[in-house]
Amino acid sequence: MKSLHYTFLSTLFVLLALSALLAVQGSQVIELTDSNFHEHISDKNVWVVEFYAKWCGSCKQFKPMLESVAKDIALTKPEVRIGNIDVDKNPSLALKFFISRLPSVFVIKESEIRVWEAPLEKLELLDILESEKWRGWKIWSGLLSPFSFIGSFFGFIGTINRTFNYYTRGIPPYVLVITISAIVAAAYYYIHTLPAPKEEPLKHKRQAQTNPVPKHRRKA
Numbered sequence: 509m510k511s512l513h514y515t516f517l518s519t520l521f522v523l524l525a526l527s528a529l530l531a532v533q534g535s536q537v538i539e540l541t542d543s544n545f546h547e548h549i550s551d552k553n554v555w556v557v558e559f560y561a562k563w564c565g566s567c568k569q570f571k572p573m574l575e576s577v578a579k580d581i582a583l584t585k586p587e588v589r590i591g592n593i594d595v596d597k598n599p600s601l602a603l604k605f606f607i608s609r610l611p612s613v614f615v616i617k618e619s620e621i622r623v624w625e626a627p628l629e630k631l632e633l634l635d636i637l638e639s640e641k642w643r644g645w646k647i648w649s650g651l652l653s654p655f656s657f658i659g660s661f662f663g664f665i666g667t668i669n670r671t672f673n674y675y676t677r678g679i680p681p682y683v684l685v686i687t688i689s690a691i692v693a694a695a696y697y698y699i700h701t702l703p704a705p706k707e708e709p710l711k712h713k714r715q716a717q718t719n720p721v722p723k724h725r726r727k728a
Contacts, residue, residue, distance in 0.1 A: 537578050538589060553617075554616075555591055556588065559602065560594060584638055620647050626641075
């Protein structure tokens with residue numbers, strides 16, 4: 509009876525260990541965050557980055573497909589990395605990339621960003637990544653790109669929203685963006701509309717220097 513009990517426990521332990529090992533090895537998708545994003549994408553690899561949310565139905569459907577693509581592409585194109593970003597936990601990146609729909613997918617290579625322009629289907633994903641068709645897509649640049657000044661400013665607003673979440677709870681990030689932008693614009697307008705200090709005419713200055721006012725004499 510004891511041997512049967514030990515056999516059962518040993519089998520259960522082995523199954524649990526195998527399940528844990530498979531779970532660790534099975535996930536090829538890297539979780540990117542506000543903190544580690546730039547550290548990861550600064551390498552020479554090609555990154556396919558998905559923005560998602562746990563409450564997003566389409567994201568839940570896309571998740572197993574993305575996992576499968578990550579496993580397959582690791583065998584044929586090891587330089588391709590697959591990552592995902594939770595928009596609720598990483599408001600800085602969500603604002604920086606101007607995320608307005610989920611899931612949103614981007615291809616990033618050495619700070620060059622391209623919006624995914626093809627259907628989000630497994631065969632399509634694999635074909636584009638293996639043949640590098642994404643290189644022909646337009647690079648997202650200009651004032652509204654995530655790495656521009658404006659993109660960095662929006663990312664800063666997201667950082668404020670995350671840091672002071674206790675005080676800004678319930679306030680959408682775009683409200684903070686509008687509010688802070690209005691304050692900065694008002695301050696800029698106020699500074700540049702202040703009246704310039706009046707300068708004394710040059711003629712009067714010269715007369716004051718050449719004809720100083722004599723001191724009053726003391727009375728005898």
